[in-house]
Amino acid sequence: MGDAHDPGQLRNEIADLKQRLAAAEAKLNSSVELSPASPTPDFGDDSLRAILLLADSALPLGSFAFSSGLESFLAHQKQRQYRTPIPTPNSNKPATLLQAFHHFLSLSLSSLATTSLPYVLAAYRDPAALASLDNACDASTPCTVARRASTAQGRALLAVWDRSFKPHYGAAPVAAASSGDASSTDGDDGGAAAVAVAIDALAGFSTLLRTPPSAFPTPAHAFPASAHFAPLFGAVTRALRLRASSAAYAFLFAHARTVVSAGVRASVLGPYQAQAVLADGRLGESIRALVREMWDVDVEDAGQCVPVLDLWVGRHEVLYSRIFNS
Amino acid sequence: MSTMSNPFANNPSSRPGHGIVVLGVLPPNTPVFQTLTYQYPLKLISPAPHNLSTTTTATTTSTSTPSPSQPNTPPRRRHPTSTTIHTLFLLTYGGGLVAGDTITLSITLHAHTRLILLTQGSTKLFAPPARDPTRTSAQRTTVRIGEGAALCWLPDPAQPFAGSAFAQTQVFEVECGSWGSGGGRSREEGEGAREGRAGGDEDVEPGSLCVLDYVSAGRVARGENWAFRSYASKNEIWLCPTTTTTPSTDPTTTTTTTPRHLLLRDNLLLRPLPLHPSTHLPPHTITATLLLHGPLFDPLSTFFLAEFAAQPRLGGRSFSPPPPPPSSSSSSSPAAETPAQAAPQPFPPPKSAPLDAFRAARAAQERADGIVWSAARTQVSDVV
Numbered sequence: 001m002g003d004a005h006d007p008g009q010l011r012n013e014i015a016d017l018k019q020r021l022a023a024a025e026a027k028l029n030s031s032v033e034l035s036p037a038s039p040t041p042d043f044g045d046d047s048l049r050a051i052l053l054l055a056d057s058a059l060p061l062g063s064f065a066f067s068s069g070l071e072s073f074l075a076h077q078k079q080r081q082y083r084t085p086i087p088t089p090n091s092n093k094p095a096t097l098l099q100a101f102h103h104f105l106s107l108s109l110s111s112l113a114t115t116s117l118p119y120v121l122a123a124y125r126d127p128a129a130l131a132s133l134d135n136a137c138d139a140s141t142p143c144t145v146a147r148r149a150s151t152a153q154g155r156a157l158l159a160v161w162d163r164s165f166k167p168h169y170g171a172a173p174v175a176a177a178s179s180g181d182a183s184s185t186d187g188d189d190g191g192a193a194a195v196a197v198a199i200d201a202l203a204g205f206s207t208l209l210r211t212p213p214s215a216f217p218t219p220a221h222a223f224p225a226s227a228h229f230a231p232l233f234g235a236v237t238r239a240l241r242l243r244a245s246s247a248a249y250a251f252l253f254a255h256a257r258t259v260v261s262a263g264v265r266a267s268v269l270g271p272y273q274a275q276a277v278l279a280d281g282r283l284g285e286s287i288r289a290l291v292r293e294m295w296d297v298d299v300e301d302a303g304q305c306v307p308v309l310d311l312w313v314g315r316h317e318v319l320y321s322r323i324f325n326s
Numbered sequence: 327m328s329t330m331s332n333p334f335a336n337n338p339s340s341r342p343g344h345g346i347v348v349l350g351v352l353p354p355n356t357p358v359f360q361t362l363t364y365q366y367p368l369k370l371i372s373p374a375p376h377n378l379s380t381t382t383t384a385t386t387t388s389t390s391t392p393s394p395s396q397p398n399t400p401p402r403r404r405h406p407t408s409t410t411i412h413t414l415f416l417l418t419y420g421g422g423l424v425a426g427d428t429i430t431l432s433i434t435l436h437a438h439t440r441l442i443l444l445t446q447g448s449t450k451l452f453a454p455p456a457r458d459p460t461r462t463s464a465q466r467t468t469v470r471i472g473e474g475a476a477l478c479w480l481p482d483p484a485q486p487f488a489g490s491a492f493a494q495t496q497v498f499e500v501e502c503g504s505w506g507s508g509g510g511r512s513r514e515e516g517e518g519a520r521e522g523r524a525g526g527d528e529d530v531e532p533g534s535l536c537v538l539d540y541v542s543a544g545r546v547a548r549g550e551n552w553a554f555r556s557y558a559s560k561n562e563i564w565l566c567p568t569t570t571t572t573p574s575t576d577p578t579t580t581t582t583t584t585p586r587h588l589l590l591r592d593n594l595l596l597r598p599l600p601l602h603p604s605t606h607l608p609p610h611t612i613t614a615t616l617l618l619h620g621p622l623f624d625p626l627s628t629f630f631l632a633e634f635a636a637q638p639r640l641g642g643r644s645f646s647p648p649p650p651p652p653s654s655s656s657s658s659s660p661a662a663e664t665p666a667q668a669a670p671q672p673f674p675p676p677k678s679a680p681l682d683a684f685r686a687a688r689a690a691q692e693r694a695d696g697i698v699w700s701a702a703r704t705q706v707s708d709v710v
Contacts, residue, residue, distance in 0.1 A: 106601045106602070107601075107602070109601065110600075110601050113599075114599070135587075136588055136591065139588045139589055140593065142590060142592055286600065286601055289601070290600055292600075293599060293600055301593070301595075302593065303558070303560065303593025304594055304595065305595045305597070306602075307594060307596075307613045317634075318634075319639065320639035
């Protein structure tokens with residue numbers, strides 16, 4: 001939408017981009033100076049590849065089909081009786097569509113961080129508890145539309161793991177390989193052992209998902225697994241040997257990317273604007289702040305901090321026309 | 327939760343803010359309060375029970391005036407003891423909670439008893455004193471619902487004053503017969519597709535539950551608009567096997583040892599977050615969650631479902647004449663009874679999640695959940 005440019009925001013973006021350009025140049029200069037000292041490129045461990053794999057928008061999770069309530073939010077904003085006031089710098093002017101989008105994005109990130117991020121971290125830290133975390137996550141997602149979106153992507157992620165990642169990451173790691181600095185920080189405990197546990201847990205969960213519920217003898221297993229995205233993401237990132245902070249960051253960033261991408265297709269912002277939103281340093285800072293906030297929160301204390309978001313997501317069902325699944 | 331029951335480990339009746347309610351059955355089938363204790367600042371008032379067999383269902387509906395459930399609450403299955411319904415008013419001295427107050431309430435409903443829990447007014451949550459601004463008040467409730475028993479909890483909304491901090495946890499344990507082996511779980515009727523499975527619990531009527539949990543924006547007339555410091559409300563519904571022995575009056579024995587399965591955890595966290603320093607919820611002045619569970623409230627869930635399905639599509643063009651106005655029964659939205667109604671704000675959309683929490687057939691349950699959510703939305707449109 002060409003008319004959606006807000007001068008103030010653009011100025012902010014420009015200032016921010018300049019700042020990051022300067023930072024990048026400084027980094028480049030320093031690395032140029034250092035380069036003689038390290039004649040061979042240093043890639044560290046191979047976690048960069050795993051992050052690139054997960055961050056790829058071509059990862060077949062079907063995320064493009066979900067707007068996480070954005071579509072419903074925009075439809076509600078068009079109706080006067082449902083309209084939510086958008087905080088704007090200039091309170092005299094009505095909020096533009098782009099401002100509404102940014103408001104929604106921050107609400108959506110906060111909500112995801114408080115509802116789902118604890119499950120990502122819990123499954124990362126204790127992959128063996130994947131099945132029970134999945135059930136708890138299911139019980140904590142009363143909204144049908146949100147549950148549908150979460151399980152669809154969770155099952156897709158499990159399929160990607162089974163078919164694509166497991167042949168290459170599924171071997172139990174050599175202890176020496178992953179006991180390096182990647183797992184020594186970040187509160188990781190166990191290192192290689194935990195990766196093996198995560199791989200086993202994913203295999204077990206995959207079996208659980210395919211088994212009809214009546215085949216389970218114990219009542220604890222009598223309720224079928226749902227395969228929610230958040231706990232599976234935690235287990236998969238553990239199996240991919242990512243750091244916990246990287247996993248959490250990737251989880252929230254992927255959500256932001258999905259919402260922004262949905263915004264492009266909902267004609268809220270253009271593709272270049274969309275990339276600018278994702279490149280914005282403030283987004284990264286927001287994600288880091290949210291991860292810090294939820295770092296030590298138990299899944300029992302995960303909850304919805306934006307109740308209206310549940311309403312929007314749930315009311316996606318009543319939209320007359322829909323281009324997204326959520 | 328073990329933390330729920332630990333406070334009762336030693337002499338519970340002498341602790342401030344603690345209350346124990348046990349609704350038992352006096353043989354042959356007269357439900358009576360076996361235990362009814364409370365300590366300042368908590369107070370429990372129990373009027374004479376209603377008897378459905380003499381007064382018909384109209385009596386019960388009149389006691390639950392703010393209930394959206396009036397049209398559908400009459401028990402569908404007449405059990406010998408289901409005709410006497412006890413009512414309990416939950417009071418706190420001063421009409422609310424001062425910072426630092428902690429209410430701990432334990433309620434046990436034995437099989438086939440009925441209890442309605444009400445309040446006499448909104449629960450005021452007062453701000454902490456300036457010298458200790460971080461002090462939080464809390465309320466913890468544990469409810470054990472026996473087979474075929476039912477709880478209807480329709481309080482007035484919590485009203486957090488500016489600067490207040492409050493956290494409440496409500497744990498509901500619903501007994502559903504024995505776990506059995508081979509997946510023989512007791513099921514509510516309507517999910518009879520799985521009836522053919524092993525297990526002899528088909529005749530067990532699980533407990534039922536209707537809980538309304540809502541919070542307003544504060545003293546709206548004074549300009550307060552979500553000005554509290556923090557508010558947290560957690561509702562959990564657990565499915566439990568029926569205890570084989572007669573449930574004792576000590577709640578610790580029933581909560582800590584038995585296996586249980588989490589059916590629903592609805593957790594509302596309104597507190598400052600990195601991206602949103604205020605707990606602002608514009609333009610709404612109240613947010614509500616209605617939880618429904620069990621066969622007794624099936625008709626109500628169905629009602630909500632149907633209402634939501636009948637919602638007008640958003641963004642569609644109407645080529646047909648407008649639908650008739652909603653029936654009077656559907657206008658019994660909780661929002662209409664709250665102070666928010668008087669506020670100059672747009673109508674608050676109550677968010678109700680009546681949840682049919684039986685998970686025997688996962689697909690069926692998800693469908694039911696969706697319906698339930700829809701119902702919440704139905705109320706929104708009814709009010710608007």
